[in-house]
Amino acid sequence: MPTTDNWTRIVIDGAAERPDADLLRRLAHGETAVVVLRNLLPAEAFADNRTRIGKLFANASTTSYANGALTTIGPYLAKYLQDLDGYFQAADEAKDMLDTAGFDLADQVRAGLRDAFGLDAVSVAQEPDGRDYAASVVRIHADGVRNPLHNDNIMRDAQGTGIALTDLAYQLSCVVCLQECDEGGELRMYRKPWEPVDEAYKIQDGLGYDEAVVDGYPCCEFKPQAGDVYLINPTRYHSIERVTGADRLTMGFFMGFADDALHSAVVWG
Secondary structure, three states, rough: OEEEEOEEEEEEEEOOOOOOOHHHHHHHOOOOEEEEOOOOOOOHHHHHHHHHHHHHHHHHHHHEOOOOEEEEEEEOOOHHHHOOOHHHHHHHHHHHHHHHHOOHHHHHHHHHHHHHHOOEEEEEEOOOOOOOOOEEEEEOOOOOOEEEEEEEOHHHHOOOOHHHHHHHEEEEEEEEEEOOOOOOOOEEEEEEEEOOOHHHHHHOOOOOOOOOHHOOEEEEEOOOOOEEEEEEOOEEEEEOOEEEEOOOEEEEEEEEEEEOOOOEEEEOO
């Protein structure tokens, strides 16, 4: 697992400094592995929302694959690309459920990112017909769960569906750590974008790709702390290592930018 000095994480204390807006460009172009924002929000914002989401665990849904499982509260678009009506219905239902519970962390994080990076807007993505995408998805990695090596690229994966997100120029991912696991749960971020020839390494009927696809590429390993808000470029290969002990609990959303200016973002879960 080779590493390089420039493929690493950058940690910003949001209470003491503003991040350089160029960090978004570096992420978008695959020049930086992880940007970590600490103290982006007051500690009570994380604690209060951790309590609120904990009351919704009974509403979590698990999707099983040959080599893993994804347990989430709220829908994630990749699961619904063949059933977009089902996705938008699930997104509306999740919004109602989260609003009723008072879970407003996604709203607060979007506002925090907008202010920190001086963006014109960070808004929930919407289709031209007015349908709103999910604002976020909460992911529960329980003891023993590993998220296999994969990459996320909505501009590629949604081709042919007609949704507006396929016209984006760049995709980033924002993840908020609500609870750390006892051991494991590290993010491994590889400096390798997907290429069509990589499909030879795809796990059949399972999640992600064989590890051999990233052989020889630099890797940055990062273990998030509760309260961390971190950004990655998910079109690069990444995995989450096996969790031990307490659940690894995160809230996340993708961020899409329409052009090289990177001044405005839309988000979806």
